[in-house]
Amino acid sequence: MSKRIDVHDLDIYYGKFKAVQGVEMTIEPRSVTALIGPSGCGKSTFLRSLNRMHEVIPGAYCEGEVMVDGVNLYGKNVDPVGVRRKIGMVFQRPNPFPTMSIAENVLAGVKLNNQRIKKSDADELVEKSLRGANLWNEVKDRLDKPGSGLSGGQQQRLCIARTIAVKPDVVLMDEPCSALDPISTLAIEDLIEELKADYTIVIVTHNMQQAARVSDKTGFFNITGIGKPGQLVEYDATEKIFNNPNEKATEDYISGRFG
Numbered sequence: 001m002s003k004r005i006d007v008h009d010l011d012i013y014y015g016k017f018k019a020v021q022g023v024e025m026t027i028e029p030r031s032v033t034a035l036i037g038p039s040g041c042g043k044s045t046f047l048r049s050l051n052r053m054h055e056v057i058p059g060a061y062c063e064g065e066v067m068v069d070g071v072n073l074y075g076k077n078v079d080p081v082g083v084r085r086k087i088g089m090v091f092q093r094p095n096p097f098p099t100m101s102i103a104e105n106v107l108a109g110v111k112l113n114n115q116r117i118k119k120s121d122a123d124e125l126v127e128k129s130l131r132g133a134n135l136w137n138e139v140k141d142r143l144d145k146p147g148s149g150l151s152g153g154q155q156q157r158l159c160i161a162r163t164i165a166v167k168p169d170v171v172l173m174d175e176p177c178s179a180l181d182p183i184s185t186l187a188i189e190d191l192i193e194e195l196k197a198d199y200t201i202v203i204v205t206h207n208m209q210q211a212a213r214v215s216d217k218t219g220f221f222n223i224t225g226i227g228k229p230g231q232l233v234e235y236d237a238t239e240k241i242f243n244n245p246n247e248k249a250t251e252d253y254i255s256g257r258f259g
């Protein structure tokens with residue numbers, strides 16, 4: 001399951017615009033990596049490059065390597081659809097399919113991948129995924145009701161259940177708590193802590209306390225000016241980044257002296 005990611009000399013473009021430049025990063029299996037930095041520095045862009053979602057945008061491409069357990073995601077014979085299945089993504093706004101039931105939402109990714117499963121196996125997978133997302137007890141009596149009928153925090157956990165149902169190696173999360181209240185946020189943070197036992201997790205967050213609470217390592221991205229590419233300024237153990245960073249830019253950002 002959980003995999004190691006080695007990013008080497010990665011440049012990320014939107015057409016002619018180079019949005020991110022020269023990223024070098026090693027992400028260990030069974031760890032949580034937080035990505036922080038000011039708006040527009042390329043955190044989401046970088047995150048999407050880790051499962052080839054970036055190239056869904058017309059004209060968007062990458063140069064460099066993203067090695068996952070030694071295999072370059074951008075290698076010639078690699079199927080981007082397969083990559084997106086093994087490296088799942090949770091978005092900022094919970095996005096359950098509104099016309100689908102809770103159970104159908106959990107299975108949506110599996111069905112999309114054309115995996116045919118028996119009813120009994122499907123039931124088991126729904127329960128396992130919902131338990132894994134800490135949502136089972138809240139929804140077990142209404143699995144056939146619409147996913148859109150859940151609270152925001154529950155919807156986000158439903159989306160996490162949908163993501164882990166396909167048994168990915170890596171889970172990418174782009175500000176997964178930014179639309180949630182503090183209680184739901186803590187529930188997601190607890191969940192991230194648990195998921196770490198099985199998955200490699202990369203999370204973008206604007207919440208410094210959250211980065212400090214949930215992550216083992218933190219990457220600080222920054223831009224030197226408008227139109228310039230974002231760069232990974234510093235990447236280290238979370239404790240080090242928040243207590244004693246090497247770079248002044250990191251220090252300024254985490255202490256709120258940015259801009």
Ligand SMILES: Nc1ncnc2c1ncn2[C@@H]1O[C@H](COP(=O)(O)OP(=O)(O)OP(=O)(O)O)[C@@H](O)[C@H]1O
Nearest residue numbers: 014017019037038039040041042043044045046057
């Ligand atoms: N679809 C797109 N087409 C062209 N440029 C884009 C696109 N998406 C993002 N960009 C540009 O790429 C740069 C990085 O954007 P990105 O969304 O990755 O930043 P971010 O760090 O995630 O910011 P935020 O914290 O606001 O979410 C920005 O200059 C942005 O305008």
Ligand SMILES: [Mg+2]
Nearest residue numbers: 043044045204
């Ligand atoms: Mg973003």
